Amino acid sequence: MPFDLPSPKRSSNRSNRPASPSGPTGHGVPRKKGPYTGPKRPPKGSYVMGWHPVMEALDAGKEFQKVLIQRDEKGERTTALVAQLRGLNIPVQRVPKEKLNRITVKNHQGIVAFLSPISYQPLEELIARAYEAGETPLLVALDGVTDVRNIGAIARSAECFGATALVIPSFGVAPIQEDAIKSSSGALLRLPVARVPDMARALDGIQAQGMTCIALDEKAEKSIHAHQTDGPVCLVMGDEGTGISDSVARKCALQLRLPMTGKTGSLNVSVAAGIALSHISLWKEA
Numbered sequence: 001m002p003f004d005l006p007s008p009k010r011s012s013n014r015s016n017r018p019a020s021p022s023g024p025t026g027h028g029v030p031r032k033k034g035p036y037t038g039p040k041r042p043p044k045g046s047y048v049m050g051w052h053p054v055m056e057a058l059d060a061g062k063e064f065q066k067v068l069i070q071r072d073e074k075g076e077r078t079t080a081l082v083a084q085l086r087g088l089n090i091p092v093q094r095v096p097k098e099k100l101n102r103i104t105v106k107n108h109q110g111i112v113a114f115l116s117p118i119s120y121q122p123l124e125e126l127i128a129r130a131y132e133a134g135e136t137p138l139l140v141a142l143d144g145v146t147d148v149r150n151i152g153a154i155a156r157s158a159e160c161f162g163a164t165a166l167v168i169p170s171f172g173v174a175p176i177q178e179d180a181i182k183s184s185s186g187a188l189l190r191l192p193v194a195r196v197p198d199m200a201r202a203l204d205g206i207q208a209q210g211m212t213c214i215a216l217d218e219k220a221e222k223s224i225h226a227h228q229t230d231g232p233v234c235l236v237m238g239d240e241g242t243g244i245s246d247s248v249a250r251k252c253a254l255q256l257r258l259p260m261t262g263k264t265g266s267l268n269v270s271v272a273a274g275i276a277l278s279h280i281s282l283w284k285e286a
Contacts, residue, residue: 046115046177049100049108051077058084063116065175066091070100070110089120089170089195118176123194123202126165127209130232136284137211139234140277141167143199143248145269146239148174152183153270154237159187161277166191167206167234169199203251206234215244215252216276218266224256224276228283235276240269 048057054067067085069078071094085092100108130137140158145151151174155166166188174180181188196202203213211232216224236252238244249255258267258275267275 047103047112048115049104049106049112051109051111054111054113055081057113057115063119064088064090065114065116065177066093067111067113068093068095068100068103070097071095072097073110086197089197091170114175116176117178117181118188118193120195121165121192123165123167123196124205124209126192126194127206127211127232130164131209135164136230137164137209137232138162138280139165139167139206139211140273141199141203141206141213141234141236142173143169143236143244144172144239144242145237146172146174147269148177148180149183150174150240150268150270151176152180152185152188154273155180155184155191155193156187157270157274157277159184159191161281163191163277166193167199167202168193168195169202170195170197199245200247200251203234203236203248207251207253212254213252215249215255216258216272217244217249217255218257218260220255220257222254222256223259224279225259227254227256230284233280233283235273235280237269237273237276240266 048054048062058064064085067090069082069092073094082092097110100110100112103112127137127139138161140154140163142151142154145154151168158166168176176188176193184191207213211234212229213234213236214227215236215238217238236244236248238248244252256276258272260267
């Protein structure tokens with residue numbers, strides 16, 4: 001006699017796995033909101049855009065950090081402005097329109113000028129004024145230092161040890177902006193800064209004014225301990241990765257190194273600058 005098997009009872013729990021939470025992503029998990037980490041627009045007031053406002057700011061004597069001009073902007077107006085800016089040692093970059101659009105949503109007319117938080121001063125006048133005041137000039141020249149925090153830290157040490165000025169090239173160096181000033185603990189607002197179009201040529205002029213250009217190089221044969229002078233000095237520092245460029249190194253009368261006994265083999269450029277400036281200050285006291 002056939003008999004019926006009882007049908008299995010369904011469990012009240014369809015699965016032992018926890019139910020996936022619902023959310024707007026389509027995968028059952030709501031998207032978490034976190035801080036935006038993409039590129040940020042520069043703060044308002046840090047730049048001027050549009051041809052007329054840029055020309056007005058330039059005529060009013062505003063200091064520019066750099067000027068971005070749309071790549072396809074041509075004509076006499078563009079040519080004349082580029083020549084004027086380069087004559088003032090202001091970096092000019094030709095960029096695609098998309099880059100300008102990322103800076104501002106307003107009509108930039110193909111040009112954006114970033115304002116500088118400091119005023120640059122003529123190098124020759126800074127040296128001449130130091131001599132006239134009976135001082136022994138001390139300059140710190142930076143060749144290819146690309147980290148704004150390093151520039152700020154170097155400026156802080158330079159100001160602490162009584163440097164006359166900081167010398168930077170128009171291109172190939174980190175811009176002096178708010179982050180650099182913060183890293184300098186405000187020293188960049190007190191220490192004069194000269195911006196030069198070509199560092200190698202600038203060193204020619206510095207030496208023509210009676211100063212000795214000394215390159216700090218970890219591979220140099222002579223130790224900074226083995227040298228001493230109470231004369232005017234320009235300390236030349238290069239980037240940690242690439243060092244001082246050959247064209248600049250050839251202009252230096254001396255190449256000195258910091259003696260080190262540890263296994264690390266190198267120092268952060270701002271730390272090295274601080275140690276070297278301390279040695280130079282001892283030369284003057286000897």
